[in-house]
Amino acid sequence: MLKEILLSTLTGAVVGFVFAFFKLPIPAPTAIQGIMGIVGIFLGYQLYRMFF
Structure with a gap:
């Protein structure tokens, strides 16, 4: 998960x-x-995934 966050941040930058x-x-x-x-x-979106 941390890798995805770092890659997303780098891509955005x-x-x-x-x-x-x-x-x-x-x-x-x-x-x-x-x-x-x-x-x-x-x-x-996350709430929906938690309950359905």
Whole structure:
């Protein structure tokens, strides 16, 4: 699991670097509300998997 987290973080950093290099808008939410929305989606998915 730690390997997946590290690979995901590294991949995100590389994608962010590439977008910044080409002066493109970042492909991720820039506000805490957007980030928390993603966390909520993940938590909802995990809850469903726990009960069904």
